[in-house]
Amino acid sequence: MKSYTAYPIVEEHQGLTVEVYLKQILKYSGRKIQKLTRQKGILLNKKAVFLQKNVKKGDILRVLTLEDSSYGVEPEPGPIEPLYEDSYLIVLNKPSGLLVHPTGQTSQGTLSNYLAHYYQQQGAICTVRPIHRLDRETSGCVVFAKDSQTQAQLEKFLKEGSLKRTYKAVVDGILDPPVGTINAPIGPHPTKPNRRAINQKGDQAITHYKTVQSFSRASLLELTLATGRTHQIRVHLTHIGHPIIGDRMYGKSSALISGQALHAFSLHFPHPVEPLEIAVEAQFPASFLRVIENYSKIEG
Structure with missing residues (x-):
């Protein structure tokens, strides 16, 4: 039919x-x-x-609805954690250390490969369509569309700002003021092609932050994005002197966590087809909780 x-x-x-x-x-x-x-x-x-x-x-x-003819990536068995799923989209909780989609020399072992296998096990041929990306070492919510029209609508929501993303991060130091906005343009790094930097000729980038909890040497922040530049949160927080704990690219490594203490905590957006709102949260991974617990002990 x-x-x-x-x-x-x-x-x-x-x-x-x-x-x-x-x-x-x-x-x-x-x-x-x-x-x-x-x-x-x-x-x-x-x-x-x-x-x-x-x-x-x-x-x-x-x-x-035109049926897909391929997954777009090679299906590969691997663990995925669905947070929400219906006929049009799926939201996954990405673990730290995993790429969202194949890139460069990496063609396997990504969240998209695992999702393709998940579709395959359901007997469905469905192209894997991530609507946004998370850095390899960032954990949390990622939404995928199951068809091209849902993809177009979700990308429109993302561009308009009605697909709202909230992040949590543990950063070095205490922010003053505790609530604020970072408005600084981001462009390519002048000497390191894999990095981004504050650049007056770059694209406008706006990050809103709120201190959730302060420790003696660190802060737990809630962050929302008004724009979606590559590495935006990481570059902005380093720019104001509060790099994310464990961010080796823009700060320094930490014995407390193998990656960076940045977590895509929630997504909130109108459903692209049905008359309802989608609100999804991804609980903190154990590595993130260990960072918080460590600074809580130092506080005590």
Whole structure:
């Protein structure tokens, strides 16, 4: 049985042609629209429609869900921890030390490889589509879309800021003021290609922070992002003199934790299809808790 996704036409999109709505609003490529046309996969109010037909408020555009033909990565057995899952998306808790997706010389042993195997075990061919990334040593929430339209909608939420990401970090020192905003542009490092740096010619980068708990020599922070630059939190916290504990790239290593004490604690976003809100939390990993416990003992 064919599966369709329904899109009610709202007043602000009235007058657009079906083709323009598919391209501009739903972010379909011309190639995909051609494929849908060949399969008679575009319906307006349950009837076949020409691409140049204008839509009006109250219309229901239905688009055939095209099945994926590959996972996009090599399926590989490995542990995953789903925090939320439905027919359109899945949120996983990524452990520290694991890449989200193959990159460079690494083609296996990533969270995406493990997720592909998870799909395979369910008997589904579903391309792995991470909506955002976490650094290898950062743990916590990562959302993946199960189809291209959900991907486009979630990426839109991410760009608009309605996909809200909250991080927790243990940093060196006490922040003054305890609540604030770091607004400093980030660009490539002048001499180290794998790093980022504060650069007045770089992209705007804004990080909001709040001190959750202060110790004598460290602080537990809650952080939210107004922008999503590579290594943004790490670069910003080092810039203000409070590097993340264990961050070897922008601070220094720590005997307390093998990676960095940075955790993607929660995600909150509107569902891309259903009329509901998704709120997901990933509890602190044991390594993160050990850092907190250590500084708590020093405090005592």
